[in-house]
Amino acid sequence: MTGGSLAPSAATGVALPGISRLGRIRRLRRPSILRGFVWLYLVWSLAPVALAILFSFNSGSSVTEWQGFSLRWYVGDPYYSVLHDPALHQAVIQTVRLAVLTTVVAVPIGVLFAIGVHRWRSRQASAWTFVMLLAFVMPELIFGVGIFLLLTNLLTFIRLGTTAQFLALVAWNISWPAIIVRARLQSIGAHYEEAARDLGASATGAIRRVLLPLLFPAIFASVVLVFAGVIDDFVIVDLLSSNAQSEPMSVIIYTLGAHGGSAAAPALNALATVMLVMSIVTVAAGWAVYRRLTRGERRRDEGLSLGPLTGA
């Protein structure tokens, strides 16, 4: 029991000699079978990804035999590289386009939704919050098929393709900013805004000069999550794509990888690596900026920092 409660302090490196000694004792006692299991799990889950990344840098066209390092599948090959194959090239553009468009539209709407519902304070408001939460548990496939049927049967003036993908992605991703910003609004409370009003700011002035800066970390976190989420999205964009022009990276990798096609396998690995790096960079940069933004708050007031992102 005691060892268990001491382990976290040993892990965070608290410089208390007695405790760290106890922590070391505890580490020695840890069953090695668990450690082996963790390593097995990591290898099992990450090895395919690592191999795909590795062979995207292969100079030959094999995905099993290493023939030397090259950037052939990214930029070098005049026909099959990500840069020169029109399908792959277009997929990167389409992904970035959808990610930017969706983020720019979904985040402001989600933020306004959160502020509105927060002010509203009624049974209806909590019903709307519940609807937002529902989006988290609803299977994406159900949502995607629903939108697909809606657009192909009822709203036929909206063509499948970028517009349809964009509209569906916005609807699907509004929940992120709505939930995150609302959580932050609740921890901020009303007193900062009241202070601003008291000092002479109008209602909108208080929102602009006080509430938005306070919400900025949450808004920024939403931007990161929505952006990375769209990059990773497959179900919605696949269902609502119309032709090769509107197929983003995930769809290309799936169709060409699973069913074979004109593109070379290492080039698909390269595309997958691009996609992975995009997501990781977005989230990592977001996390770093978020830590910076909330630096002053975390020191004193844990209540103001946002659990989902800092809590790790």
Add this chain to the structure above:
Amino acid sequence: MAGGTVTLNDLTKRFGSQCAVDGICAEITGGEFFSLLGPSGCGKTTTLRMLAGFEEPTSGAIVLDGADVTHLPPNKRRVNTVFQHYALFPFLDVRANVAFGLRYQHCSKKEVSQRVGEALDLVELGPYHGRRPAQLSGGQQQRVALARALVLRPSVLLLDEPLGALDARMRRTLQVELKALQERVGITFIYVTHDQSEALTMSDRIAVMNRGRIVQVGRPRAVYDEPADAYVADFLGVSNLMDAVVRTPGSAARPCAVMAGDFELEARGGVVDATGLVRLAIRPERVTLHGYRESVANAIPGLVERTVFLGSATQVMVHLAAGVTIQALVANGSEAASWPAGTPVQACLPPAALRVLPCDPAANPVEQAAAVPAGAVRPAP
């Protein structure tokens, strides 16, 4: 900066069926340090929030310097607030926090800089202007909040338990500073607190509130020495209270004769012409103890239960033959009287210090009963 008179006219606020503030009337003169004192839930903060403009009164009016401001939004009132939890903007440094409201007064850059500097000097925070609120101590944050409000030169400054979040020592220091500051700037301060010593230390006048009403308004000395009823007596520090029956009602010239148990006492304070059941109140420091065999007027015999050394004084609990325990505060002077437990004594309750209060069981502050030390008199079980 002149002006700052506030009139509350039958101010009422209901939340649903609950009446938080129940028809408050008050006249606060310009430059006054006026405290609203009461336990939590007595309506003092709601009153302050109505003054600031955060709550719309259900009925009644707030008049500020002759103008009705009852329905004006907070930003249209020359009233500023110092919040209990400061509400400093965490993303701005001290200077920007203090300058926040000046934007709405259309000051030139030079004037902003000058006034912010003056305000920070006033609260002795000049060297800290570049820090973020999170880098300041609680007391320093409180000063920033004060500077942020005072820099706008309001007619009235509202303070909502501004010292509540500070430790006892810091609180005592800031109490004195706050009073000195108020006298220097000459602005009307309306101060909400549940701490009676804070209110007594700083206020020009105190309004004691209970259940959404003002029970008594007066100077600290008057409220302390001449509480209007048992509630006020009890709330303003420890007071000995005991039940009694009036035998002969008194008048301005004649003391009221009452029976406390089997003992007849004379009382000159309070409602001397009351009849029937009353409560008697006396401050511990006014009770004097005498040897059992001495002949003392207006005294009740009793046994010393225990004594508590408090430093400058000794608190002596005496269980009276009238069936109650009272507290006497004996100064630890040169002839330090010693009253070991079990000593039979006579507790003298001087008529001038003994107050007759109307017996209103509804006004008896139940929530205070537990908080008051054992010295306060309760009917023996």
